[in-house]
Amino acid sequence: MSMFCYQCQEAANCKGCTVKGVCGKTEDLAKAQDLLIYITKGISVYSVRARDNGIVNKEVDNFIIESLFATITNANFDRNVFIERIRKGLSLREEIKGQLLKAGVKLSDKGENASWLSKILNTFGFGKEEELNVPDAAVWFSNDLKAFDVKAGKVGVLSTENEDIRSLRELLTYGLKGMAAYVKHADNLGYEEDGLHAFTQKGLASTLDDSLGVDELVALVLECGKYGVSAMALLDKANTSSYGNPEITKVNIGVKNKPGILISGHDLKDMEELLKQTEGTGVDIYTHSEMLPANYYPAFKKYKHLVGNYGNAWWNQNQEFESFNGPILMTTNCIVTPKASYKDRIYTTGVTGFAGVKHIADGINGKPKDFSSIIEQAKKCAAPKEIEKGEIVGGFAHNQVIALADKIVDAVKTGAIKRFFVMAGCDGRMKSRDYYTEFAEKLPKDAVILTAGCAKYKYNKLNLGDIGGIPRVLDAGQCNDSYSLVVIALKLKEVFGLDDINELPISYNIAWYEQKAVIVLLALLHLGVKKIHLGPTLPAFLSPNVVNVLVDNFGIAGITSVDDDIKMFMEG
Template structure:
């Protein structure tokens, strides 16, 4: 820790692919990073007590939701406000004390010596929090053994993704106690020294199974509420009225914003991972919902400035705003940034109040046009499987050679242009399946179609990777293939943050092997854990476009490929 004021390596862009130790590449300062570490550590301590309480039949849904929301707030690019984390840490301690009191009243006294320090340490005020919030004390570096540290962090990051998806589903009335139970069990295990590497590995793999489960719950929440996404050509131009731009992932926020802006003379545009909202039938009913503006999260500075109207950030998508447009940015949910206005959560079943955005939009200039045309969207599992006969016929006729799953996250690194070049270089008989914002690297290319089936099938948000799993398993059944790895499908995944970790673990839980992961392998994977993933699942880093194209086509064609490399 000599010379380090923080230690964070949870995202793909971490400094030198090792760790941010002074200020985060994301813009997060050391104070906020360390408070986030303390909050996660405190949530692990709370979970240790919650685990004991659950074993005795003591559960509390409000507490489970609090843990999920709090974990969500620590994902990369969600919350940069240190005061918010001070409040959350204090609230975590209050809830922990209340839960312990309930347990001891109904079951019996807890012995502090049987609990991890994270379950017993209490700070009196923010000064105590800042003193305790040291990376070597409460952060990743508190675990000295590199492989154990790697497994604990891999599990923690998978749990962050699970928690975020569970939070989205909960907002729409869909929940499952088993998911919340796994979050607390997993968190508790990371501060329990009785868990060895094998037990932690099993929990990491179980996190993948729960990842599939929670993505299915969220899929049900979305489709039951808004209908199944439909193939849609999304307009990427602009109108001549003031606009509000909504970015992130939260469809409940989208619904309430559309309801409240109806008839107000204001148009609504999506940005980033909100693009898939354009394909839901319920949202198409709103005439003032006019399309998508811009690209992936990291291009905010240029695009938000050009938009002219207010911007609502709903989830993990915030780039510290420039002064030129900061007064037009609003956060909501677990998103936060100092001095940026925040739209409070729902109370007593009432919707959020987006009137400040509507008032701010009135009289602003229309968005500056930065591009024109349309992009295809809405190819989630139902819309693709509705054409399953055509797809199977295309495969059998040789018109469709195979599929490449090229989803995940986008980011700033120039190396990500690899995915653009890959999309350009694939033969015309290969279809790209995607979900997440990685698609912005190629979704505006004119790649054509195969017998009317677009060569880019965009299932939606990162959580809609569930659709890609559904499509793969349906093809497996239709083609009577015993092993999913014998399908004409290859996986070339981009990652950035912790939801992507959950998606990766979800794919591994389905038995998917030989996944390419880029632009780099995670910095939080130790050599030992990397070797494990290589040996068990064939995980490999991306290479050059030329070599990867050759190997991917060999995989699709059912030919042997080169063994996975560990670095």
């Protein structure tokens, strides 16, 4: 087959994309991404050992995180970016090797019982690589583009022959990709934890270790969930420390009569810089998709030209970007192939990219990005075409919900609220996702939905009412704000004096799409949450045996029909 990718929910036939990705990823792009991940694993081999000897290379850390983030579904479609990254990665791998040599790293565990990592490093003057079974990712090198393509065809997902080992290696890798997104967002705001980098590199290097069996890989996957919780907590701290705690907010979904810029994706630092640079220019700012929660932060509310949210989830962008009339800034993943009608109005920044689309570079030496080009274009454009009117309410992150704890607890104790449903996750274009709209509509009136991520667009504009003033849809924010839902659940567990989080009247019916949803799932598993239902399909990268492990140990399940699932949840 020309390519193989099954990292997202839209994997063809629930098995994998083998000719072209449903996302639009081409064969040559898929191969470049596969090779880049392979190179990051090779770098990680040396970086793990370097850390053991007190050597931390921040350029390596940042490169690995950005490379993982860039390969998330719908993040970057520019093959040239990946070719450049492969070359940079090979250079960094040699640099970290050199640092180890310069530091005089001495290894005593040679011979048959030596660890695979020690064997790699023993190649520095201690023996021949072919005799020491060195992982190829740690030593392969070329600067030839044709060689890149040939090598990429041999190191993709299917290069691991054992189905269960492959499944667990990919589950771990996709969890690390999702975590990398959160680590990068926090880093953009000046917050980082070295332990997150250390585990990321440990996890990547471990996927090269053929001595690790199913049990060891399952343990690593669950450990990834532990670090996922830490990454989401770090980003929550970064966001709230920088911009304040989200507040209950009514967000306008209509339009004004001035030209506008539509900002999509997830990065709040980009949001801040764009708002500052557009102040007083006569250009309004609208959020789109996962940027909707930016409207909830106090620091952004002071900007009067932040006028509301335009449109829905990411997959509707072909229609919504066309009708917006002004330029669009994509700050992270969730870009799809642009239509000719607006391709000259779309900009990417950060790790996001698309061939032929204008890219706004990072600021130099910590300075802000220069958004002058997108602002000048916006001034010449017509105001957005109105596609809907009204308001939607959000801002129910953990700080705000905990402030309402007494009211919520009373509603539970009196029976006004019978059950909470965590319906966080992703939206997507498949018709089967209408299940979540129907599910929300048919839920009993004494049920409350806790949501985060773009999955909310399946029901956040429905008139579902409230329970004693508590809205029946409580939106915590972006996908990374799923952490808020965990904090809320743990607080309720404490308030009700329960020993087990699973004793709460909370059910989990989560829609997933890409790798950030994977790390959210692993984080929930680490916290001991059981009986999570995933839809609209279970991940294609889970082998039958791995599914059985998740079912037997955590009660993971798929979805069926709306009526049957509601009955099952309410009786559970």
